[in-house]
Amino acid sequence: MVKKQKTINKKQEENLExxxxxxxxSELTNLVKRTQADFVNFKNRIEQEKxxxxxxxxxxxxxxxxxxxxxxxxxxxxxxxxxxxxDWVTGIKNIEKQFEEIVFSKGLVRIDxxxxxxxxxxxxxxxxxxxxxxxxTVLEVFSEGYxxxxxxxxxxxxxxxxxxx
Amino acid sequence: MGKIIGIDLGTTNSCMAxxxxxxxxxxxxxxxxRTTPSVVAETKNKEKLVGQLSKRQAxxxxxxxxxxxxxLIGRSFSEKDVxxxxxxxxxxxxxxxxxVKP
Numbered sequence: 001m002v003k004k005q006k007t008i009n010k011k012q013e014e015n016l017e018x019x020x021x022x023x024x025x026s027e028l029t030n031l032v033k034r035t036q037a038d039f040v041n042f043k044n045r046i047e048q049e050k051x052x053x054x055x056x057x058x059x060x061x062x063x064x065x066x067x068x069x070x071x072x073x074x075x076x077x078x079x080x081x082x083x084x085x086x087d088w089v090t091g092i093k094n095i096e097k098q099f100e101e102i103v104f105s106k107g108l109v110r111i112d113x114x115x116x117x118x119x120x121x122x123x124x125x126x127x128x129x130x131x132x133x134x135x136x137t138v139l140e141v142f143s144e145g146y147x148x149x150x151x152x153x154x155x156x157x158x159x160x161x162x163x164x165x
Numbered sequence: 166m167g168k169i170i171g172i173d174l175g176t177t178n179s180c181m182a183x184x185x186x187x188x189x190x191x192x193x194x195x196x197x198x199r200t201t202p203s204v205v206a207e208t209k210n211k212e213k214l215v216g217q218l219s220k221r222q223a224x225x226x227x228x229x230x231x232x233x234x235x236x237l238i239g240r241s242f243s244e245k246d247v248x249x250x251x252x253x254x255x256x257x258x259x260x261x262x263x264x265v266k267p
Contacts, residue, residue: 052197118222118225120214120221125221125225151196160224
Protein backbone atom coordinates (compact mmCIF):
# COMPACT_ATOMS: atom_id res chain seq x y z
CA MET A 1 0.00 0.00 0.00
CA VAL A 2 2.74 2.41 1.03
CA LYS A 3 4.75 1.40 -1.95
CA LYS A 4 1.82 2.07 -4.26
CA GLN A 5 1.34 5.54 -2.75
CA LYS A 6 5.02 6.28 -3.36
CA THR A 7 4.71 5.26 -7.00
CA ILE A 8 1.72 7.57 -7.46
CA ASN A 9 3.59 10.47 -5.86
CA LYS A 10 6.55 9.83 -8.07
CA LYS A 11 4.33 9.75 -11.13
CA GLN A 12 2.74 13.05 -10.16
CA GLU A 13 6.15 14.59 -9.65
CA GLU A 14 7.25 13.38 -13.03
CA ASN A 15 4.14 14.77 -14.64
CA LEU A 16 4.73 18.13 -13.04
CA GLU A 17 8.32 18.14 -14.19
CA UNK A 18 7.25 17.22 -17.70
CA UNK A 19 4.71 20.04 -17.68
CA UNK A 20 7.36 22.50 -16.55
CA UNK A 21 9.76 21.30 -19.19
CA UNK A 22 7.07 21.59 -21.88
CA UNK A 23 6.35 25.14 -20.76
CA UNK A 24 10.00 26.02 -20.77
CA UNK A 25 10.39 24.45 -24.20
CA SER A 26 7.58 26.50 -25.70
CA GLU A 27 9.01 29.64 -24.13
CA LEU A 28 12.42 28.92 -25.62
CA THR A 29 10.91 28.08 -29.01
CA ASN A 30 9.12 31.41 -28.98
CA LEU A 31 12.30 33.20 -28.02
CA VAL A 32 14.22 31.53 -30.85
CA LYS A 33 11.49 32.45 -33.35
CA ARG A 34 11.46 36.03 -32.14
CA THR A 35 15.24 36.30 -32.19
CA GLN A 36 15.30 34.84 -35.67
CA ALA A 37 12.73 37.38 -36.87
CA ASP A 38 14.68 40.16 -35.18
CA PHE A 39 17.81 38.97 -36.92
CA VAL A 40 16.18 38.89 -40.35
CA ASN A 41 14.86 42.41 -39.79
CA PHE A 42 18.25 43.52 -38.56
CA LYS A 43 19.98 42.07 -41.60
CA ASN A 44 17.54 43.76 -43.97
CA ARG A 45 17.90 47.04 -42.20
CA ILE A 46 21.68 46.91 -42.22
CA GLU A 47 21.55 46.18 -45.98
CA GLN A 48 19.33 49.22 -46.51
CA GLU A 49 21.37 51.36 -44.15
CA LYS A 50 24.56 50.46 -45.96
CA UNK A 51 23.08 51.84 -49.16
CA UNK A 52 21.75 54.88 -47.32
CA UNK A 53 25.08 55.52 -45.64
CA UNK A 54 26.88 56.00 -48.92
CA UNK A 55 24.31 58.56 -50.03
CA UNK A 56 24.17 60.05 -46.57
CA UNK A 57 27.94 60.40 -46.52
CA UNK A 58 27.87 62.37 -49.75
CA UNK A 59 24.87 64.34 -48.53
CA UNK A 60 26.56 65.34 -45.29
CA UNK A 61 29.59 66.65 -47.17
CA UNK A 62 27.36 68.55 -49.60
CA UNK A 63 25.35 70.04 -46.73
CA UNK A 64 28.54 71.57 -45.34
CA UNK A 65 29.51 72.85 -48.75
CA UNK A 66 26.14 74.57 -49.02
CA UNK A 67 27.37 77.13 -46.50
CA UNK A 68 30.18 78.06 -48.88
CA UNK A 69 27.71 78.24 -51.75
CA UNK A 70 25.46 80.55 -49.71
CA UNK A 71 28.37 82.84 -48.88
CA UNK A 72 29.49 82.98 -52.52
CA UNK A 73 25.93 83.99 -53.38
CA UNK A 74 25.71 86.76 -50.83
CA UNK A 75 29.20 88.02 -51.70
CA UNK A 76 28.18 88.20 -55.36
CA UNK A 77 25.10 90.21 -54.45
CA UNK A 78 27.16 92.80 -52.59
CA UNK A 79 29.91 93.58 -55.08
CA UNK A 80 30.67 97.33 -54.81
CA UNK A 81 29.26 99.24 -57.82
CA UNK A 82 32.63 100.70 -58.87
CA UNK A 83 34.39 97.34 -59.30
CA UNK A 84 31.41 95.45 -60.70
CA UNK A 85 33.01 94.89 -64.08
CA UNK A 86 36.49 94.30 -62.75
CA ASP A 87 38.11 91.18 -64.26
CA TRP A 88 39.07 89.89 -60.86
CA VAL A 89 35.45 90.09 -59.66
CA THR A 90 34.31 88.27 -62.80
CA GLY A 91 36.90 85.62 -62.02
CA ILE A 92 35.54 85.11 -58.53
CA LYS A 93 32.02 84.82 -59.95
CA ASN A 94 33.28 82.17 -62.34
CA ILE A 95 34.71 80.24 -59.40
CA GLU A 96 31.23 80.32 -57.85
CA LYS A 97 29.78 78.99 -61.10
CA GLN A 98 32.40 76.24 -61.22
CA PHE A 99 31.62 75.27 -57.64
CA GLU A 100 27.88 75.17 -58.40
CA GLU A 101 28.47 73.00 -61.44
CA ILE A 102 30.42 70.49 -59.35
CA VAL A 103 27.77 70.08 -56.66
CA PHE A 104 24.90 70.05 -59.17
CA SER A 105 26.69 67.38 -61.21
CA LYS A 106 26.66 65.20 -58.06
CA GLY A 107 22.87 65.23 -58.20
CA LEU A 108 22.07 68.23 -56.06
CA VAL A 109 18.89 70.05 -57.09
CA ARG A 110 17.89 73.57 -56.07
CA ILE A 111 14.32 73.91 -54.79
CA ASP A 112 12.07 76.21 -56.81
CA UNK A 113 10.34 78.59 -54.48
CA UNK A 114 9.49 82.13 -55.63
CA UNK A 115 6.01 82.27 -57.14
CA UNK A 116 5.24 78.69 -56.13
CA UNK A 117 2.61 77.71 -53.62
CA UNK A 118 4.08 77.14 -50.15
CA UNK A 119 4.73 73.45 -49.53
CA UNK A 120 6.04 72.42 -46.11
CA UNK A 121 7.80 69.47 -47.74
CA UNK A 122 10.24 71.85 -49.40
CA UNK A 123 9.81 75.27 -47.83
CA UNK A 124 10.20 76.64 -44.35
CA UNK A 125 8.16 79.76 -43.64
CA UNK A 126 10.21 82.41 -41.85
CA UNK A 127 7.45 84.98 -41.91
CA UNK A 128 4.33 85.95 -43.78
CA UNK A 129 3.40 89.31 -45.21
CA UNK A 130 0.30 90.85 -46.76
CA UNK A 131 0.57 90.93 -50.51
CA UNK A 132 -1.37 91.12 -53.77
CA UNK A 133 -0.30 87.58 -54.55
CA UNK A 134 -2.71 84.76 -53.64
CA UNK A 135 -2.44 83.55 -50.07
CA UNK A 136 0.27 80.96 -49.57
CA THR A 137 2.45 82.08 -52.48
CA VAL A 138 6.17 82.20 -51.80
CA LEU A 139 7.28 85.84 -52.16
CA GLU A 140 10.98 85.72 -51.41
CA VAL A 141 13.73 83.24 -50.65
CA PHE A 142 16.12 84.02 -47.82
CA SER A 143 18.18 80.90 -48.11
CA GLU A 144 18.01 78.46 -50.98
CA GLY A 145 16.79 74.95 -50.35
CA TYR A 146 18.30 71.83 -51.89
CA UNK A 147 17.24 68.29 -52.70
CA UNK A 148 19.73 65.46 -52.91
CA UNK A 149 18.90 61.85 -53.74
CA UNK A 150 15.14 62.60 -53.52
CA UNK A 151 15.58 63.83 -49.96
CA UNK A 152 15.31 67.43 -48.84
CA UNK A 153 18.81 68.25 -47.67
CA UNK A 154 17.72 71.67 -46.53
CA UNK A 155 14.34 73.33 -46.98
CA UNK A 156 14.24 76.78 -48.61
CA UNK A 157 13.68 79.51 -46.02
CA UNK A 158 10.98 81.73 -47.46
CA UNK A 159 8.60 84.64 -47.00
CA UNK A 160 4.99 83.75 -47.72
CA UNK A 161 1.99 85.85 -48.82
CA UNK A 162 -0.73 86.28 -46.24
CA UNK A 163 -4.37 86.94 -47.08
CA UNK A 164 -5.40 90.59 -46.64
CA UNK A 165 -7.19 91.30 -43.39
CA MET B 166 4.45 39.12 -35.35
CA GLY B 167 3.62 42.78 -34.86
CA LYS B 168 6.31 45.02 -33.46
CA ILE B 169 5.79 47.13 -30.41
CA ILE B 170 7.01 50.68 -30.76
CA GLY B 171 8.04 52.75 -27.77
CA ILE B 172 7.52 56.50 -27.96
CA ASP B 173 9.20 59.03 -25.75
CA LEU B 174 6.76 61.89 -26.11
CA GLY B 175 8.72 64.98 -25.18
CA THR B 176 7.44 68.52 -24.82
CA THR B 177 9.52 69.74 -27.75
CA ASN B 178 10.79 66.60 -29.49
CA SER B 179 9.82 62.95 -29.51
CA CYS B 180 11.81 59.83 -30.14
CA MET B 181 10.75 56.34 -31.21
CA ALA B 182 12.39 52.98 -30.61
CA UNK B 183 11.74 49.25 -31.04
CA UNK B 184 13.12 46.32 -29.08
CA UNK B 185 15.59 44.32 -31.08
CA UNK B 186 17.45 41.34 -29.69
CA UNK B 187 16.63 42.46 -26.17
CA UNK B 188 17.82 46.04 -26.45
CA UNK B 189 16.05 49.18 -27.72
CA UNK B 190 16.99 50.64 -31.10
CA UNK B 191 16.01 54.18 -32.02
CA UNK B 192 14.31 54.39 -35.39
CA UNK B 193 14.60 57.37 -37.69
CA UNK B 194 11.60 59.19 -39.17
CA UNK B 195 10.84 59.69 -42.86
CA UNK B 196 13.24 62.63 -43.04
CA UNK B 197 16.02 60.53 -41.54
CA UNK B 198 16.14 62.27 -38.17
CA ARG B 199 16.20 60.34 -34.94
CA THR B 200 13.98 62.85 -33.18
CA THR B 201 10.76 64.38 -34.45
CA PRO B 202 9.38 67.74 -33.29
CA SER B 203 6.31 67.21 -31.08
CA VAL B 204 4.20 69.39 -33.34
CA VAL B 205 1.06 68.63 -35.35
CA ALA B 206 -0.85 70.92 -37.65
CA GLU B 207 -3.86 71.10 -39.90
CA THR B 208 -3.38 73.26 -42.96
CA LYS B 209 -6.02 75.45 -44.57
CA ASN B 210 -6.63 72.63 -47.06
CA LYS B 211 -7.48 70.37 -44.09
CA GLU B 212 -4.28 68.42 -44.62
CA LYS B 213 -2.80 66.95 -41.45
CA LEU B 214 0.92 67.42 -40.86
CA VAL B 215 3.19 65.86 -38.27
CA GLY B 216 6.64 66.75 -36.99
CA GLN B 217 9.15 68.74 -39.01
CA LEU B 218 6.61 69.63 -41.70
CA SER B 219 4.23 71.20 -39.19
CA LYS B 220 7.06 73.19 -37.70
CA ARG B 221 7.99 74.62 -41.09
CA GLN B 222 4.58 76.10 -41.67
CA ALA B 223 3.99 77.23 -38.08
CA UNK B 224 4.42 80.97 -38.71
CA UNK B 225 1.81 80.92 -41.48
CA UNK B 226 -0.71 78.94 -39.55
CA UNK B 227 -0.31 79.61 -35.82
CA UNK B 228 -3.95 78.92 -34.91
CA UNK B 229 -3.83 75.38 -36.23
CA UNK B 230 -0.33 74.36 -35.22
CA UNK B 231 -0.29 72.53 -31.91
CA UNK B 232 3.02 72.47 -30.04
CA UNK B 233 4.18 72.02 -26.44
CA UNK B 234 0.89 70.26 -25.79
CA UNK B 235 2.51 67.99 -23.22
CA UNK B 236 2.50 70.90 -20.80
CA LEU B 237 -1.30 70.83 -20.84
CA ILE B 238 -1.99 67.10 -21.06
CA GLY B 239 -3.62 65.73 -17.95
CA ARG B 240 -4.13 69.10 -16.33
CA SER B 241 -7.38 70.71 -15.42
CA PHE B 242 -8.66 73.59 -17.52
CA SER B 243 -9.36 75.70 -14.44
CA GLU B 244 -5.84 75.40 -12.99
CA LYS B 245 -4.17 78.75 -12.58
CA ASP B 246 -0.99 77.68 -14.38
CA VAL B 247 -3.03 76.35 -17.29
CA UNK B 248 -4.95 79.61 -17.61
CA UNK B 249 -1.67 81.56 -17.60
CA UNK B 250 -0.29 79.21 -20.25
CA UNK B 251 -3.32 79.62 -22.50
CA UNK B 252 -2.72 83.37 -22.69
CA UNK B 253 0.65 82.75 -24.33
CA UNK B 254 -0.48 80.07 -26.78
CA UNK B 255 -1.54 81.00 -30.33
CA UNK B 256 -3.90 78.03 -30.63
CA UNK B 257 -7.29 77.89 -28.99
CA UNK B 258 -7.76 75.79 -25.88
CA UNK B 259 -11.30 74.73 -24.99
CA UNK B 260 -12.69 73.10 -21.92
CA UNK B 261 -13.64 69.44 -22.35
CA UNK B 262 -15.21 66.93 -19.96
CA UNK B 263 -13.15 67.52 -16.88
CA UNK B 264 -9.99 67.89 -18.92
CA VAL B 265 -8.43 70.09 -21.55
CA LYS B 266 -9.15 70.08 -25.26
CA PRO B 267 -7.06 72.23 -27.58
